Each structure stands twice: as structure tokens, then as C-alpha cells.
Amino acid sequence: MKPLVLPSYLEQEPAVKSRFDALKQRDVILDVKSLGKTFPAKKGTVTALKDINFVTHRREFVCVIGPSGCGKSTLIRILAGLESASSGEVLLDGKPVSGPGPDRGMVFQGYTLFPWLTVKKNVMFGLLNQGASVVSAESEAMQWIDLVGLERFADNYPDQLSGGMKQRVAIARALAAKPRILLMDEPFGALDAQTRAKMQAYLLEIWRNIDITILFITHDLDEAIYLADRILVLKANPGEVHELIEVPVPRPRSPEQFITPEFLATRKRLDDLIHPPSTESEDDKLNMIRFTQAGDDIEPAE
């Protein structure tokens, strides 16, 4: 097999480089400072997150990836205020946050739409909590529903929608509450491949058109590269920042870029970080016994 010669993922085209320079000049929306999280366990404590530091700028798209058990879900739950940090702090627009609030919208993998409310009323939920009148909340909700292309389904209940449509409602519902940052916890993880691809393109389109910063958790490397400006790579036990990668793939993004050299270079780097070849444990190895006759091979022998 001829190995593919890839450029370094650190190489950036001038256009990409200047875009990152401009991005760094923008206001800092989210500032995570030496964040740590420990859980009590049978013997002592388990460290789920250790000394996490990063910032996101306004209208930046940051993806978080890492092996399972690296605490990426814990991280986003702390940012959303659904769990408390053991150490460190989270600043939103320079002010420390404690507890959940509408300034950090969240989209969950499991949709979490209110089944007793129609699509429209689901989207109105956050607006009404903030004291909007029913009439204004309704007209505003309809705009968000238009944005995600579900105006025909405004009066349907969530159970009547497909998974992709449900997640679009969840995005509209989160955005309608006008958050400063949108936290997305593996939002497309439960969708099939085609729907997932459509939703990714959709999300980029939404992100391009409104003033929103996105922090997106995924375990899909391609998804992370396709969507993100920067990728925060975590490692497990304890959950620490492995590397913060600036994605060298130019914008606007399109599915054709999945096979460009810079995309593949980034993919290779992420793969090396998340699945280093040396870490295969004894549990992962299969000890196979042959059940087929000698000579009945489906692959050439080694």
C-alpha cells in the first residue's frame, strides 16, 4: 500500500490564516479557566476533568472531541450550568456563571422536546419564560421555525416528526431564547448518516446567518473537521486538553472537502491523538480460534 503524502495539519493557506487572525480579534464569549471536576468514588475520588483552559470568540465554531470517558459531556454540562465544577471557573462575556440560564442554549442528543407542546409552543417556551407576550412570542417563534424550514409542521406534536426534524426544532427552540453561545451535546449522534450530513450542512447555514457562537461535542472526527474553526481534543483519565487544533480547511465548507489534503491531514492528526496505536489494551485483542478448513481463506495469508 502506497502511503498518502499529506501536508502538515499546521500549514494554513493565507486566506485561512488571515481568517483565524481576524477571529482572534473578536470578543471572547466563553472563557474557561483551569476547570476541574472530580467525582467521589469507592476509593477516594475520580478526576473527570483536569485543568481545562480555552476561550471561544464571538461567532466561532468550536468542536470538542475525545475518546469515550474523556469527560466531554461533563464539560458541556458544566458550561450549561447543569453540573457544578470542582475547581476553576467559567466566564461568559467576562462574568462568572453559576447554574443554568438562557444565555447558554443547549441542544441535547435526545432532542428533549416537550411532547405535550406543539412545535410552535416548544419554540415559544424560552421566549415566554423571559416575559414575552404570547403574541410577540408566537410571531418570533414562527420566524425561527421558518429558519429551520418547518413552517408546515408548526402545529404538529414532536412525536409526529422524524429525528432530523425534531433536532431542527430543538435548535430553533434553543436559538429563540437568544443565547450568547449554543452548546450542542452530540446533537446528531442518534441520526442516520444521510440525515446527519444534511443536518451538518444545515447547521453551518444557520451559523453563517445569525450571531451565534457554537460549542459542539461529537465523537465523529469528520463531523468535527467539517464544522469547526477549532477542535478541542481531550484525552481520557483524567480528561485533559490534548491539543487545540485550528482546522486548516477553508470556508465555506462543503462535503467535497472531505478528501482535500488539508482535511485528510487534520483527520490523520485527530486519529493519532484519539487512537494512538500503542494504547491497545489486552481487553481489546481478540483471541480467535479458526473454525474454517485450512486453505479456505478469504484474505491473503500474512
Added chain:
Amino acid sequence: MNTNKPSRKWLEPRVELPTGQYRLITLASFILPILVWCLVSYVPFIWHPNVQVTSPGDVAYFKEGMLLKREVFANELEKMTATSKTPPEGIPANPIYLPAPDEVVRALYTSFTTEPQRRSEQWLHESLWHSITVVFTAFFLSSLIGVPLGIICGTYAAASRLTEPFVEFFRYLPAPAFGALAVAILGIHDGPKIAIIFIGTFFQQVLIISNTTRKLDLSLLEAALTLGAKRLQLLFKVVIPGVLPELYRDQRILLGWAWTYLIVAELIGTSSGITWFITQQARYKNFDNVFAAIFIIGLIGLLSDIILARLGKRLFPWDKSGNKA
């Protein structure tokens, strides 16, 4: 699968029946027991352990219409034939406590049209109405406190700890045991009856409703929090609407529960309502009337549950598991 084979859906686990079969089998669940009852009543050689005397003959103590054990009758018949006196005649019969379907159907009609024997007594429909009022009053009072308390216990851990251990203890105390106490406190009329049904329903209700409330998907509350909902908004805009269909189903089951306490409750103090009718008729050995009254209770229960199920479908159109009858 081989499509030539006739469909045997009822042999496949958890496969929905086609509408035709569904209706047919539902009907059969009522028809089959009635059929068994008809067989036992009308086919003499299946059971009929007694003989009803149609003509006493020369037996001194026989009277027309008398019910006797088969052996006793056979014995007397043999004696009479041996002494060549007029033998008694009789037909096989079931014991008095098992009236035939047609007798019960007739009783069902006549019990409504028969005037009460004494002026102080009530017509059957009056007794029935009295029972229904007692059940629904008790259930309403129980729900008035039990449902909100259950929801609060299911939502707030502190409320749950403060309430549930005691409720858990109390629900094991048999409600009828409080009969004498209830009469002493509330007098002999409807008060103690309502109290017994209340005690029988309330403590179960708090526990069942609080458990149902706890089953609400926690992530819905988390989603609401990230959308800016605060304390009471969480309770009124998420918890309550979220558990409502399930809670409604619980209430349907609990209402059935309240009916089962009715009979005990109505025996306390002055007996009243449908229970008074049943015990009175049993005393006169009018078992056809007793059966009729029992059927009426069953019918009221079944009908009210079907109505509530239909209503539930209307009330909670989003509920996909549905309120099934």
C-alpha cells in the same frame, strides 16, 4: 414467511391483532364466561346437585318448589316406590345461590321496577345513586389532596422524605379497621363511609402519583432550565404537563380501587346504598337480585372507565401510548 399459511397472529408474541380479530376476541372475553354459566345452568348433567320438587307425592315433609339434595330425593323416591305409595316428582336443579342467566336478566329488570317493601327503604336506582355519590365524593376528596401532594413528593426530595415514609407505613393499615373509629368521629351516616374509601385510596394515591411524577424524563427539566425556566415554572410548565397523561391513567386505576372499598364502607354504621340492597336480598335468598346488583356495579365500573379512556384520548392528543380502554 410463508404467505400461503393462514395468519396465526395470536400465536406470535406481541403482535397487534387485525381489527376484526381484535373485536371478536374482545367480545369473546365476555361471551365465554356467560357461555359457561349458561351450560352449567341449562344442561342438567353438568352440575345440578339438587332436585326441585314439582309434586310432593306422599312424602310428608316435601312441598312443591322445595330444593333437596339429589341423594335425599332419591332415597325418598325409593322408599315411596317400595311401599307403592305415590312417588314424588322433581327436576334437577342448581343450588339457590346460582341462579340461571334468564332469572338474573329478569331480576335486573324487576329490581328496578319493584317498589320497596317498606316506606323507609329505597328504590334500587336510589340505592345505586347513593353508592355512586359516596364513591365519587370520597375519590374527589382523596384526589383533591392526594394528587397535588403526590406531584410535590415526586418533584421535591424534601417533601418526599417528609411524607412518604409515614404514608408507606399507613397504607398497610387495612382501611376497614378504621370503621369503628370513623363512626365514633363522623356519626353513622355517609361520613364514615366516605372516610373509609378515602383512607383506602388516599395513601396509595400519594405513593403512586409521586412515583409516576418521578418517572418524568429528567432531561426535560434540564432543557427547561437552559431555556430560562425557574422554580415554579419548572413545576407548572414542565413537571405537571409532562406527567398529566400518566397521572390520568393512575387516576383511572385508583377509581377502580375506590369502588372495591365501597362494599366494606357501606356496611359501616347504617348500611346503605347498593350494599344494603345486596345484603337485604341475600337475606331473602333472592340471589338473582344479588347477581343483578353485582352486575350493575361491574357495568358502572366498566362504562365509567371506557368513558374516561375516551376522554383521555381527547385530552392528551400527544400521548402516543394512549389511554386504552
